[in-house]
Amino acid sequence: MRNHSQIGNEIKPESATQPSFLLLPVNGPNRPHSLVGAGSIAWGIRRAITEGKIAQEAVATLRPQIYHPLMGVIEMGREQALILVDMQRGFLEDGYPLSCGTEAREIIPVVRRTVEEALDQGIPVFFTADAHEQNDREFAIYPPHCIRGTEEAEIIPELAPYLDRGTLIETVTYSAFFETDLHRRLQELGVEELTFCGVCTDICVLHTVADAYFRGYRIMVRRDGVASFDPDAHRFGLQHMKTVFGARLVGEER
Numbered sequence: 001m002r003n004h005s006q007i008g009n010e011i012k013p014e015s016a017t018q019p020s021f022l023l024l025p026v027n028g029p030n031r032p033h034s035l036v037g038a039g040s041i042a043w044g045i046r047r048a049i050t051e052g053k054i055a056q057e058a059v060a061t062l063r064p065q066i067y068h069p070l071m072g073v074i075e076m077g078r079e080q081a082l083i084l085v086d087m088q089r090g091f092l093e094d095g096y097p098l099s100c101g102t103e104a105r106e107i108i109p110v111v112r113r114t115v116e117e118a119l120d121q122g123i124p125v126f127f128t129a130d131a132h133e134q135n136d137r138e139f140a141i142y143p144p145h146c147i148r149g150t151e152e153a154e155i156i157p158e159l160a161p162y163l164d165r166g167t168l169i170e171t172v173t174y175s176a177f178f179e180t181d182l183h184r185r186l187q188e189l190g191v192e193e194l195t196f197c198g199v200c201t202d203i204c205v206l207h208t209v210a211d212a213y214f215r216g217y218r219i220m221v222r223r224d225g226v227a228s229f230d231p232d233a234h235r236f237g238l239q240h241m242k243t244v245f246g247a248r249l250v251g252e253e254r
């Protein structure tokens with residue numbers, strides 16, 4: 001079996017314009033094992049597996065970690081996916097009944113960079129989106145919103161250009177796992193770890209994280225990539241996901 005440094009040495013930077021990564025051993029001394037130059041480690045490791053230079057089992061056993069500037073520490077060998085919750089016009093633009101307000105829009109640049117990084121790494125991206133029928137039972141609690149096919153239900157224009165490189169999951173309630181094929185799609189990809197961005201922290205993000213936990217996923221939440229119309233509820237949501245579902249909170253405090 002090859003050791004970490006051999007894996008690190010085999011990774012060739014794909015492009016000098018991509019961010020740098022740090023390759024760390026999981027159980028070794030708490031210091032960088034080898035610095036890998038600019039490039040995509042995920043891409044490099046997948047290529048090395050494809051070319052037979054590293055056995056898939058070796059990667060699974062070694063579980064090397066990389067530090068990703070936007071997604072935090074990622075354990076290689078666990079397939080990742082990025083879940084964007086309800087990044088829709090109805091929640092992030094003014095003039096709609098459930099708009100989260102101007103402050104929520106501060107997450108958009110972070111979410112966009114996170115999507116770009118994920119796509120660069122070959123990490124699948126899922127866009128969940130409220131898509132209600134006219135007489136949805138949710139309208140007994142909230143005003144009618146995000147009815148399927150309306151402008152309000154569209155993914156925001158800042159993220160819409162990435163839609164065709166991701167997967168749209170239309171949802172009928174707070175959890176994106178409820179009566180959708182999200183879990184099956186993730187299983188088909190061998191995904192074990194999910195990173196979450198989106199709105200609202202304490203409603204659809206929280207309930208989707210809960211369902212992800214029940215289904216056995218490891219969870220990361222970008223605290224600067226989630227928002228709510230209610231700041232106290234936002235803080236509660238983050239704390240609840242951390243303490244009750246073991247979510248790792250990554251990114252800057254907002």
Ligand SMILES: [Zn+2]
Pocket residue numbers: 130132138145146173
């Ligand atoms: Zn809804």
